Amino acid sequence: MLQNMRNASQHWLGKIVMTIVFTLLIAGVAIFGVEEFFRGGSSTAVATVGRTPISAEAVRAAYQNQLQRYQQQLKRNLTPDQARALGLDRQVLSQLVTEASLDQKTHDLGLAVSDAAVLRAIHDEKSFQNAEGRFDPQLFYQTLQRAGLNEAMFVREQRAVIARLQLAEAVAADITVPLALREAVHRYSTERRAAAYLMLPASAAGEIPAPTDEELKSYYEGNAAAYRAPEYRGINLLVLDPDALAKPEEVGEDAVRKVYEGQKERFGAPERRTIQQIVFPDESAAEAARKQIEGGDKPFEAVAIERGTDAKDLSLGTLSKAELFDPAVADAAFALQQGAVSQPVKGRFGTVLLRVTAIEPATLKPFDEVAPEIRKQLALQRARDSIDTIHDAVEDQRASAKPLADIARERNLPLVSVAAVDSLGKDPQGRTVEGIPDADTTLAAAFRSEIGGDNEPLRTKTGGYVWYDVTRIDPAHDKPLAEVRDPVAAGWKSAETARRLAAKGKDLSERLDKGEAIDALAAEAGIAVQKAEDLARNQPKGDLTADIINRIFATNVDKAGSAASGDARAVYKVMAATMPAFVPGSQTDKAIEANFRTALSDDVLGEFIAEVQKSAGVSVNQTNFRRAIGGEY
Structure with missing residues (x-):
């Protein structure tokens, strides 16, 4: 059974079962204690599916577990605002509602899992087996103890997990992939085409005169967003970085030599x-x-x-x-x-x-050779040890509304002052602004803040902190035509070139459809005819982009068309289309069937759970939800 659970974890249902249920169990116990987690406490439910409640403790545990996973992946802490922007709160609530829906339905159907099935599942779990592949009771109890669980609690939760999975398997088992669908997928994926084509260069548009004032104004008004100045902000950044704080020159030789003598294996080879x-x-x-x-x-x-x-x-x-x-x-x-x-x-x-x-x-590097490296490491460790002390001192000064510039000067900390930067890290001249630590995170936070805002410091990837103040905001605005006349003129010329090429491509493709030979048209235009064979959907080949190839597949055999290709334009004629015969039961057909069975199963399960929620009714207490995850909206 647990093998089936592991197989099921390849799609979203398995993630519900394995990621939410088991990790929620462990995380909830670690945070709130064994008895409180399973008792649900006395808190009002955050949500209810039918008669199945979702407690505040369960939401809080799942949210913290999800938050920790994201922070480990990103290698930085997330503020409450950042976590909400990523939608972590909505993800957790949706997952718990789905789990509760399955629990409600298993209860309505009177589904029960026997002791023998639970015991077999536990014995089959690899985490509880020794090196010989046999169930090890001592390992089982040690694992539960580390998680803060007892046997009864674990068995009860596993019984619920198995019941949910059995329900899901009953709903989505033995899904049949229709023959017509498999044949359509086969046709789509195996069809190959051949085409002859001309590539019209930009010069084929002819000489383009300078635009009139009226043409320039009309183009500018129709594309004003492309010439809009983004919002720029001035920001001050107080950077607390271990590397910057480290002072190797202050590390004495005695401390360096002590490390050298105690860790000689690091500085040589045995x-x-x-x-x-x-x-x-x-x-x-x-x-x-x-x-x-x-x-x-x-x-x-x-x-x-x-x-x-x-x-x-x-x-x-x-x-x-x-x-x-x-x-x-x-x-x-x-x-x-x-x-x-x-x-x-x-x-x-x-x-x-x-x-x-x-x-x-054995070899050993001499002390003088490795002393600078040891000194630098000791200095960096001392700096990291002092980070929290400095952080608390800066926070005390921030509480008294002292500007970052004053704090930086008093504490001899580096202050990065940026006169103007947009949300992408560019200055008004389009150059990347240097010196902003963890620029993606820092700029995102600064552009959510306001002048005089009380901002929480950001944790950096190196283990330091960044405080930020917004000193100036220049709102986004449309640049006047006089200021952007040259780029507007260049844009108009590019658009006019594309328009003329499109008209020429349409004319040539219509002539091809009327029966003129592509070789004759090529000679007339002074362009070589090119041929491409074995073209596959969505696969670029030579100077044919994936978009052009998909247009070729959308055109009937012996018909012509044209499509843009950067500054040029392709005019093509579809010469042939081939496709291997569809053989039901072949290896290709079996692969298609396997892939689409999973997709159809997911769809069926999704519809089933949605219907359960509709029938049982889902209610969410937004106030309790906000309290559970710790924050206001």
């Missing part, structure tokens, strides 16, 4: 040895072989061959002591002289004889 090994069934056989080798009766390699060890498998490799898995073998190998054969060694996988054929001595 001794490595090339080791050979022969495995024997017991100690007496190994001792007899050792005597033959030392007595000169048989060389080491000959004994290995007698034991069925191939020459290329004789060596374990050139390894350090730590890289040897078996401690007994490691100790014996690193106690040998080069070329010597060991006494029989009782290892984990049998009794062995060892021989060391080469020794690479």
